[in-house]
Amino acid sequence: MQPKRSEKKWKAGVLGATGVVGQRLVQMLGNHPWFDLTEVAASERSFGKTYAEAVRCHLDTPIPESARGLVVKGLDSSLDCDFVFSALDSSVAGPAEEDFARAGYPVVSNSRNHRMDPDVPLLIPEVNAAHLDAIAVQQKNRGYSTGFIVTNPNCSTAGLVLVLKPLAENLRRHSPSHLRRRLSRRTRARYPGERRPFHQR
Numbered sequence: 239m240q241p242k243r244s245e246k247k248w249k250a251g252v253l254g255a256t257g258v259v260g261q262r263l264v265q266m267l268g269n270h271p272w273f274d275l276t277e278v279a280a281s282e283r284s285f286g287k288t289y290a291e292a293v294r295c296h297l298d299t300p301i302p303e304s305a306r307g308l309v310v311k312g313l314d315s316s317l318d319c320d321f322v323f324s325a326l327d328s329s330v331a332g333p334a335e336e337d338f339a340r341a342g343y344p345v346v347s348n349s350r351n352h353r354m355d356p357d358v359p360l361l362i363p364e365v366n367a368a369h370l371d372a373i374a375v376q377q378k379n380r381g382y383s384t385g386f387i388v389t390n391p392n393c394s395t396a397g398l399v400l401v402l403k404p405l406a407e408n409l410r411r412h413s414p415s416h417l418r419r420r421l422s423r424r425t426r427a428r429y430p431g432e433r434r435p436f437h438q439r
Contacts, residue, residue, distance in 0.1 A: 251277035251319035251343075253326050253334065255310065256284050258296045259348055260325035264289070267323075268302025275305055277317040284310040315341040324349055339385035347389045359388045362396055365403045 250267055254260040255278035267275040284292035290306040311317060313326075313334045321344035324335050331349035338345050352358045357376040359369040373386045390396065 247272060247274045248321065249274050249276040249319040251275075251279060251317045251322040253279045253313060253322050253324040253338070254331075255289065255325070256280040256293045257325055257327065261293060261295065261297055261301075263323050263325055263348075264305050265297060265299060265302060268304055275302075275308070277311060277319045277322075278305065278308045279311045279313055279317060279322075282312065285312050286310065313337070315343065317343075319343070321346065323347075335387055336380075339380070339382050339387050342383055342385045344385060345387045347387055349389070350392070352387050353389045353391065355387075360391055361388050362391065362399055365399050 247270075250270075250273040252260050252263045252267070252275065255264055257280075260278075260280070264275060264278065267273050278289050280292065287310050288306065289308045289310055290301055292310045293301065295301065313330070315338045322338055324331060324338075324345055324347040326334055326347075326349050328350050331347065332351035335345045335347055335349070335352065353360055357372055357379050359366075359372045361367070361369055370388070373388070376382065376386055391399070
């Protein structure tokens with residue numbers, strides 16, 4: 239029996255909401271069962287406009303009704319949300335994401351800037367959810383209170399790793415030493431007596 243989910247929906251914001259990746263995030267959050275999209279933020283060019291006015295749609299689906307009237311804010315880390323998804327361009331993502339984490343926001347980043355930071359989880363939940371333990375180290379290292387940064391790998395890596403994980407687990411169960419022992423037992427069962435390498439027979 240699965241545990242009952244809390245009725246609370248988390249308030250989510252999207253940084254870089256007017257770009258292609260940001261639009262995809264907004265679309266995915268439009269009618270999400272766990273999250274309410276409450277804030278969208280982007281560059282000064284879009285600041286103060288409604289999301290519908292600011293965005294030049296790159297997707298083949300309409301802007302979700304829940305997002306159309308949201309006013310685009312700047313990157314000033316005073317958004318009314320529980321956490322933010324970042325789709326910021328790498329030219330601004332690094333310091334902006336750090337500012338949001340420092341201000342107490344959990345930041346789930348799609349940008350490349352922090353992917354190689356040793357204390358930032360590079361997360362594929364189905365593969366390495368235990369890496370979230372690094373968040374406590376990150377908060378201690380950087381002096382963050384409740385905020386933190388988590389990143390995802392690039393899309394080609396994520397797809398590949400999802401396929402490789404079950405293969406790697408299977409190979410661990412069938413390590414070379416394990417296979418040698420199994421083959422050795424089978425060989426002795428078929429051919430009793432002294433076993434010599436084939437080239438010596």
